[in-house]
Amino acid sequence: MAIQAWRVKDRYYRLIGSRCRKCGAEYFPPVYRCRKCGSADIEDRQMPKEGSILTYTRLHEPLPGFEAQAPFYLAVVRLDNGARVLTQLVDSPEESVRTGARVRATVRRARVDGETGLIVYGYKFIVV
Ligand SMILES: [Zn+2]
Incomplete structure (x- = not known):
């Protein structure tokens, strides 16, 4: 539990969003699927x-x-x-x-x- 809370907090502090590996579009807050090309190949990206x-x-x-x-x-x-x-x-x-x-x-x-x-x-x- 505590570790999970820290992870969430860490994401907040570091402004972690998403980047589509296919077309390069970046999002914050994070997404699971790219709104531009529809790809689900998404990685964490610091904004x-x-x-x-x-x-x-x-x-x-x-x-x-x-x-x-x-x-x-x-x-x-x-x-x-x-x-x-x-x-x-x-x-x-x-x-x-x-x-x-x-x-x-x-x-x-x-x-x-x-x-x-x-x-x-x-x-x-x-x-x-
Ligand atoms: Zn994309």
């Missing part, structure tokens, strides 16, 4: 930690459990390998959040599971 904002939205009503993080930006980030990630932007001044802005991945505590007390980590991005 670049930087990219740029493709599009974003500001949520005026924060999601339940995220009230302390308002204003809350959700963005689609295109990583430098072309993979797209839906993510939250953190620690980024309002005026810096714009389409095309360069961003960098960071691992943050996302929430604490109420029942187990387990701290859940997730990806966030910061405008650089």
